[in-house]
Every structure is written in structure tokens, then in C-alpha cells.
């Protein structure tokens with residue numbers, strides 16, 4: 001199957017090996033793409049594993065966190081991902097999403113940090129939902 005991160009590659013040659021613990025993301029860009037596809041495939045464990053323990057978005061109630069990821073993943077169509085810019089710790093992207101048929105696309109600049117040697121998502125430095133921008 002084609003990778004849900006919209007790289008144009010097959011899942012096996014893109015995010016699959018990260019999700020299956022066969023490979024670690026060498027860059028924060030690869031990690032970001034693999035988190036997008038993990039949301040698309042409803043893989044809450046991978047999202048949790050790749051969220052930095054010091055992240056303000058790290059949810060201590062794992063059960064509630066898993067439920068909210070599952071709800072987001074199961075009600076959202078992950079229609080596109082455009083990488084606008086990136087460097088060794090940041091990725092700015094535009095995620096094209098539809099939730100219950102409504103456009104929930106957003107633009108974000110994410111900050112990444114290593115935890116125990118692995119790249120993790122730390123927090124958004126900038127977040128703007130398309131519907132907010134249109135208003």
C-alpha cells in the first residue's frame with residue numbers, strides 16, 4: 001500500500017519500518033512523517049512513544065490519551081501532507097484533513113527533541129487551523 005504520509009513511496013519503504021520498531025527515525029522530518037501516518041493508521045502507541053516525556057502535550061492518563069487519538073484517527077481523513085520547510089530540529093508542514101466531512105487542515109511548525117537518544121515530538125511553535133485563517 002501507498003504510505004499514508006503521502007510521500008509517494010510504499011508503506012514498507014517509508015513509515016512502516018518505524019511503526020514496526022524495525023528502524024528508528026534518523027531525522028525529525030522522518031519522525032514527523034511517521035507520526036502523521038501513525039495518526040492516519042490509528043496507532044496510538046506509536047504517537048505516545050514518540051511524544052517527548054517533557055512535552056506539554058504528554059498526557060499522563062494513557063487510557064484517555066489513547067481514546068482521544070483513536071477518536072481523532074477514526075473520524076478524520078488524512079488527505080495530504082505538505083512539508084514547507086525543515087531543519088535538524090524543526091518541521092513546518094501543512095496537513096490536509098477532513099473531520100466529519102469538515103475541513104480541519106492546519107499549518108504547524110513543530111519542535112523536536114531527543115529523549116534517550118531517540119527523536120521525539122516536543123511541541124508546536126506555531127499552529128494555525130485553516131478554518132481560523134479563513135474567518
Ligand SMILES: [Zn+2]
Nearest residue numbers: 003005014015
Ligand atoms: Zn511515510
